Ligand SMILES: Nc1nc2c([nH]c(=O)n2[C@H]2C[C@H](O)[C@@H](COP(=O)(O)OP(=O)(O)OP(=O)(O)O)O2)c(=O)[nH]1
């Protein structure tokens with residue numbers, strides 16, 4: 001079947017993202033979309049995106065970075081979507097072709113109807129590019145205080161990981177963490193599945209071991225709660241897909257303090273695994289917030305880190 005190459009943009013301004021409504025007579029007409037269009041012969045993705053956004057919104061893009069690639073087979077033809085994030089542009093974005101244009105908060109994106117190919121793109125648009133995982137060997141007050149500072153520094157996505165806590169204490173910690181993050185960041189809890197009902201606003205981050213046990217049962221959470229998984233290889237990525245996760249961490253990309261004896265994947269292997277996976281990936285292992293551009297160049301959503309994103313230096 002014919003495959004068309006499309007570029008589209010998640011345009012961010014003042015914490016909102018821009019959506020346009022596709023003209024009725026077009027393929028997938030009437031649905032909301034991220035502006036963009038077909039790459040023409042001889043164009044790079046970047047050139048095509050700049051041209052499309054000028055034609056469709058009358059803006060000159062000044063800052064963009066790659067975020068995500070995904071493919072989808074429609075009955076008519078297949079599309080390969082190359083998604084970029086635009087964070088600066090000149091001009092006022094408006095519907096230059098008469099189409100409706102709106103700015104929405106990422107958390108409200110689930111309320112809009114998009115073409116079927118957009119599922120993972122919506123996930124990418126709802127996620128930030130830094131995923132903080134809490135460190136081991138801190139007590140409850142230290143973890144909560146660290147989360148508080150991280151929130152002040154703009155962290156929007158947090159995984160509560162505290163393998164050194166026993167169950168009842170971990171639950172108490174999770175209750176506090178949910179409270180601190182409310183309205184400021186999305187929190188994913190790690191832990192036993194029996195607790196899912198006790199933290200109705202939290203997402204769940206499953207370990208590779210839980211994936212192996214539970215992937216066959218499918219997704220245990222509704223679409224409005226994050227489900228993520230820790231993956232280290234192709235097999236685990238396949239299980240994550242089977243389970244219906246929203247996103248994954250892929251590790252270790254480099255040597256890490258947490259698992260010093262594990263051979264890292266390296267960027268080249270990570271890049272391949274990311275390209276073959278159809279949902280957002282946070283690369284993890286020896287990385288910091290400074291590595292976000294490198295991670296994005298490798299096709300990742302961003303960086304996940306313990307020490308690398310914790311707001312102060314750990315021993
Ligand atoms: N721009 C865009 N296209 C999308 C999205 N999701 C999705 O499935 N598509 C599909 C619909 C179309 O089949 C194809 C993009 O084509 P398009 O209609 O935007 O192409 P274009 O701007 O070059 O328009 P035209 O010259 O064909 O009128 O990709 C999306 O979020 N944004």
Ligand SMILES: [Mg+2]
Nearest residue numbers: 035036037038
């Ligand atoms: Mg278009």
